[in-house]
Amino acid sequence: MTRRALPVIAVVAVVGLGLDLLIGYSPVIGYGAGIGLFGTILLTIVAKQVMAPALQRSEDYYPEDASPEVEHDVHGVRRDLDDDTDHASRSGHPGRGEAGGGA
C-alpha cells in the first residue's frame, strides 16, 4: 500500500469522527475507529508475535503437504475434463495429472 492512501484515510477518519459527534450513535466518539485500529494491532501481534513462533514450521514438516512448487494437475495443458479415463492412472501421484482438474 502506498502513502497516497494516507490523506484519504485521514479525511475519512476526520469526517467519520465529526459525524460521530453529531449523531451520537457510538458509545464513545471514535468507537469504530478505535476498534479498527487497535483490533488490527492486537490481532496482528497475537498472530505474528505469539502464535507464529510457536506454531510455524517449514513447509515440508508434513511430507505429504510438501507439494511441488507448481501444481501441475491444475496448470498446463487443457484436457477433456469430462473424460474420466485418465484418472485411474493419476491416483497416488501428486502433481502428475494433466491439467484443469482442480486445485
Add this chain to the structure above:
Amino acid sequence: MSDLLLHPAWPLLIAAVLVRVLPRRPGQLLSLIAPVLALAGGLTLTDGTLVTAPLMTFELELLRVDRLTTAFGVVFAVAALLSVIYGLATQPIGERGVALAYAGAAMGVIYAGDLLTLFLFWELKAVTSSFVVLSRRTHRSNRAGMRYLFFHIAGGKLLLGGLIVQYQTTGSLTFTAFESGVAGWLVLAAFALSAGVPPLHAWLKDAYPTASVAGTVFLSAFTTKAAVYALIRGFPGSQVLLYLGVIMATYGVLYAILENDIRRLLSYHIISQVGFMVTAVGIGTETALNGATAHAFAHILYKGLLLMGMGAVLYATGRSRASDLGGILNRMRSVAVLYMIGAVSISSVPLFSGFVSKELIPYAAGQEELAWLVIALKVVSVGTFLSTGLKLPYATFIGTRGLGPATEDGTDRVVVKPVPVSMYVAMGGAAALNIAIGLYPPLLYDLMPTEITRAPYALGPVVEKVQLLVMTVLGFWLLFAMLGSKAKINLDLDWLYRRLPVLISAHRAERTLARADTPASARTRAVTSTRTGGRAVLARVFEPPEDDTPDVVATWTLGGVLLATAALLLIVSLL
C-alpha cells in the same frame, strides 16, 4: 404425498446418477437444470408442508417445510447452480456426480423432519463430500480425504447415538429443540463437529484446500451450513454455543492472519465466520437466529465467490501459496475485481451483502446487553477484513515479494493461463447476488424465519463501520512488514493425529533401546536399525510411498478408519 415430488433433494440426487451415464453435453445440461429444479421446488413448497411415511414402528417426516428450511433450501440450490457452472470446464464427470449427490444430501438434511431421515441424509452427505475431496486423486487429497471421512463417520456415529438415546428417552424422533441430557450432548457434538467448532475443526482446514478448485467451492457451501441449520433447529439459546462461537470466530481469524496457502486461509475464515453463526445460535433470540440464518445465506455466496476467485488464481498459475504469488494483477484484473466484491461483502462494507446480514449478529448481542460479545465480534470483523480484504488480495495480486512481476515483457516467472468463461460466469453470478442483497436487503430479509425490523442503513451503523474499516486499512499500512506471507505451515490440532503418533513411537523405540544392556557399538547399530525399521512401518501408516497402491484402498488407512469407527460404534452401543 404429491408434495414429496417437489422435494428439492430429488433433482440433485437423480442428476448425480444420470450425469454418469449420459453423454457429455446432455450431462452438463442436466447438471445445470437440476439445481434450477431444486430451487423451483424450494420456492413452490409452502410453509407448513409435512409429508410423513411409516417405516416399521416409526412415522418418518420425510419432508417438513417452514421458513427456516426455505431460506437454507433456496441458498443451497443457488450455491449448487453456481458451483456447477464454476466447474463446467474443469470438473470431471465423476466428481460432478458426487458433488451433485453431496448437494442433494445436504438438501435432504435441511428438509428432514425427523432424526432418522436427518441421519440418513447426514451420512450420505458425509460419504459424498469425502468423495468430493478424494476426486482430485492426488496423494495429498487422498490422505486428507480419508481423514475427512473418518471425522465425519465419527460425527455420524455420535448423531446415531444421540438419536437412539433420544428415542429411548422420549419415544419420539421428531427433530425439534433438544433438552439437555445425554442425547442432546451427543447430537450437539455431532453438529459441532460438522460445523467445524474447535477442537473438532481440523478436518476442515486439512481437507478443503486439497480438493479440486470446483470441489472446494462445493464443500464450502454445504457441510458447515447444514450443521448451522441443525444447530438453529436443535439448540437455539444454548449458552455453551455462545462461548464456543466466539472462540471459534477468534481462532479462525488468527490462523487466517498466519496462513500462507490461499485456500487454507479462506478455510480458516469459514471456521471464523461459522463462529459468528454459532454465537448467534447461542444468543438464541429471534433477531440472533435471523442473523445466523442471514449470515449463513450470505456467507455461502461471498465465501463461494472468494474461493472461486482464489481457485481461478490457482487454476491460472498453478500456485497455491501467497508467498509464491504477487504481481499478477494486470493479467487477472477481472478475477481480482470479482474477488474483491466477495472480500468487501464478507467484511461488511456498506452496500454489500455482509453489511445487511452479518451485522445482525452483533446487533442481537447488543440487544441482550452483551457488550463484551459485541466488541469481540467487531474485533474479529477487523481480522476478517485484514486477512481476506487486504492481506490476501495484496499478496496474491499485487505484492512484489512474489515471483511474478507485473509486466508482460517475457521475464515473467509465473505463467498465467486464461481462466475459462464458465468460471467468470459463476463468479459474476455470485458477485451480482452479493451486490443485489446489499443494495436491496428485502431480497434476503423476506426469506428469514421471522420478520426483521432493523433498518440496516441507518447513519450510525454506517459511520461506525466505515470508521472501523478505514482504521483497519491504516493498521494494515502501519504493520505492513509484519503481515507479509511467509513460506511456512502452521501447526493445528491435526498435529495430534498426523505427527504425534510418529513422534511417540520413535521416542519409545529410542528409550527402549537406550536402556538395553548392549555394547555401545552394537547398541548404536541396533538403535539405528530399529529406528529405521520403526520409521519405515510408521511411514507406511502415515506417509505411504507415492507410487504405492491408491490410498483410497490402502489397507492401513482404511483399516484405521474402520477400526476407529468400530470402536466408536461400541462406545455408542454401550451408552
